[in-house]
Amino acid sequence: MFVWDPFGFPRLYWKDGLGEDRMVEVVSKCGMNCGGCPWSPITRKDLPPEDFPAFAKRAKTILGFTPTKKPCLLCLTPEDKIPKDAKHWHANFRRGCRIRQCVTKAGIMNCAYCSRFPCDFEIQHAGTWTRETFEKRMGEPMSDEDYRTFVEPFEGVKRLEKIRATLSPNQIVDPIVEEPLKLKIVDFPENLPHSSNEIKEFKAVHSLLAGIKKSSLGLKDTDILPQQHRLKNRILHLIRFLWIFARYGKPKEENGGYLVVEAETYIENRKNETGLGTWTTVRDIVLKNLKKFGVRGELVELAEGWATPTMSLRKHGWEMNLSFDNKIGGLATLKALQEFAMKLDAKYGKRAHRYFKDADMRVLSET
Numbered sequence: 001m002f003v004w005d006p007f008g009f010p011r012l013y014w015k016d017g018l019g020e021d022r023m024v025e026v027v028s029k030c031g032m033n034c035g036g037c038p039w040s041p042i043t044r045k046d047l048p049p050e051d052f053p054a055f056a057k058r059a060k061t062i063l064g065f066t067p068t069k070k071p072c073l074l075c076l077t078p079e080d081k082i083p084k085d086a087k088h089w090h091a092n093f094r095r096g097c098r099i100r101q102c103v104t105k106a107g108i109m110n111c112a113y114c115s116r117f118p119c120d121f122e123i124q125h126a127g128t129w130t131r132e133t134f135e136k137r138m139g140e141p142m143s144d145e146d147y148r149t150f151v152e153p154f155e156g157v158k159r160l161e162k163i164r165a166t167l168s169p170n171q172i173v174d175p176i177v178e179e180p181l182k183l184k185i186v187d188f189p190e191n192l193p194h195s196s197n198e199i200k201e202f203k204a205v206h207s208l209l210a211g212i213k214k215s216s217l218g219l220k221d222t223d224i225l226p227q228q229h230r231l232k233n234r235i236l237h238l239i240r241f242l243w244i245f246a247r248y249g250k251p252k253e254e255n256g257g258y259l260v261v262e263a264e265t266y267i268e269n270r271k272n273e274t275g276l277g278t279w280t281t282v283r284d285i286v287l288k289n290l291k292k293f294g295v296r297g298e299l300v301e302l303a304e305g306w307a308t309p310t311m312s313l314r315k316h317g318w319e320m321n322l323s324f325d326n327k328i329g330g331l332a333t334l335k336a337l338q339e340f341a342m343k344l345d346a347k348y349g350k351r352a353h354r355y356f357k358d359a360d361m362r363v364l365s366e367t
Contacts (some may be wrong), residue, residue, distance in 0.1 A: 005139035012192040017027075027163065029075045029110045030099045030126050031149045031156025038063075038150060039073040043130025060143070062134055062150045062308035075100045097127065098226035105176040105225070111156075112163035115174045120220040121227040137310075174264045181232060183213045186360040194364065201336035202364060204329040208293055208337075209359040212238050217289050233275070234285055239357045241286050242295070244342035245322040246356070257331035258323035259338065263306070279311045340364065 008093070026042065035042045035191040036060045045242050047055060073082055075097055099121070103110060111117050118127065131151050135142050142151070188206045192199055221227040229306040244266055249259030270276040278288070281297065287297045298321045304316030324334045343353035343363045355363065 025161060026074075026076070027110060028156070029097070029103045029192065031111060031160035032126065033071075033153040033159065033162075034074055035075070036149070036153035037072070038067040038153075039072040040074065040302055042161070043113075044071050058146070059150055062138065062146055064137075083266065084307055098229045098331075099230075102175060102225040106173055109159060110161040113167065113172055115172050116221060116224065117160065117164060118157055119175075119227065121224070121230060122157065122160075122232075126154065127224070129154035129156070167270060177223045178225055178228050181222065181228050183215055183232070183235065184358045185210045186358050186362065188359075189365050192364050198336070201329055201332050202340065202361060203341055204333040205337045206359050206361055208295070208328060208333075209239065211244075211293055211359075212289075213357075215289075218292075234289070236357070237273055237281070237286055238271060238273055238290060240353070241276060241282070241290070241297075242337070243320075243341065243356050244269050244354050245320075246337045247345060249322060249354070251335070252321075253339070256323065257334065258321045259334060260321050263313065263318050263320075266320060267313060267315050277313055278312055279307050282313075286296065294328035296323050296325065297321065308335045 028034050028037075034040045037043060044052075056067050072259050099111065102115075106114060108114060111119075111122050129151065131147050132143060134151055188203055192202070194202070213235055215235070216222050217238075218232060219227060219231050220233075222231050245259045245261055248265050248269060252258050252260055267277060272289070275281040282297075282299070290297060300319050300321065301317065302319060303317035305314065307313055322334075324330050324337075329336070340361060340363075341352070341356060343366075344355050347363055347366075348355060
């Protein structure tokens with residue numbers, strides 16, 4: 001049963017994944033149970049301070065993240081109630097949360113009221129945190145207590161489906177549609193002082209970078225704010241990944257030719273692209289999407305312990321290879337990519353990546 005509390009927060013009585021009645025819940029914008037989340041002040045209220053270290057350690061073991069000592073401010077907190085000088089990451093995150101912004105723009109309480117529910121963003125954001133997902137990652141069954149404490153609060157889609165079932169058609173509204181994503185792409189320069197073959201190879205590099213920036217990368221619902229933001233981040237991840245190899249890769253001629261980057265070099269040069277430090281992100285998002293453009297990457301394990309239990313890449317124990325398919329020019333285009341990056345670095349130094357991501361190849365006009 002769906003009810004409202006005296007403060008205007010949506011609360012829900014329902015049966016959990018174990019078929020047992022749950023207590024009244026405070027539901028976040030994306031469907032999480034704020035009353036059970038390890039980051040929530042509601043959860044911390046009855047948790048003795050001396051028990052927090054063990055609680056946080058268990059949360060890290062199961063979820064892969066350690067709850068911060070200072071609890072979350074809750075995305076349900078009105079903007080004018082968040083202290084202007086709030087510095088901890090939860091306040092900044094809640095202000096910048098794309099779902100929070102999307103729901104607020106539409107003038108609704110949470111995603112259950114949206115005609116797009118469940119949109120592609122919501123499915124990937126709140127639909128992947130399930131008991132089955134974490135048991136697979138842990139490699140062993142999870143106790144019912146651990147499930148209730150650390151996983152069930154995050155099963156947002158299930159919770160929002162319960163709310164959606166209580167709504168009438170006139171309570172459901174359309175989301176605010178965003179303008180199409182526009183990312184800067186500089187036109188390929190004319191009259192380059194290079195041979196026709198070299199120009200062909202540089203054009204292939206330009207087409208690769210421009211093609212990535214114009215692509216939806218297979219994402220749906222990219223006309224709404226959260227998914228558009230996800231698309232932009234993924235595009236930037238792909239471009240940064242290519243830059244690392246273009247700038248720091250060591251050429252290898254065997255097996256058709258490829259570039260190789262060592263673990264420490266890779267980690268130190270991913271900059272603020274934090275997702276590139278997680279193997280599952282690199283494998284399932286970066287490499288999977290680059291393959292569609294004729295780019296192939298491979299991680300080579302050199303020693304045990306090359307990644308943490310949560311699959312964060314360490315600075316040792318592995319290396320990564322990158323190659324181009326013949327359909328985009330193979331080794332010749334790969335060499336052109338590296339030559340382009342080297343020229344940018346020689347002229348612009350720390351600003352070189354900015355020109356690289358814009359596919360700005362005017363530097364090739366200089367002799």
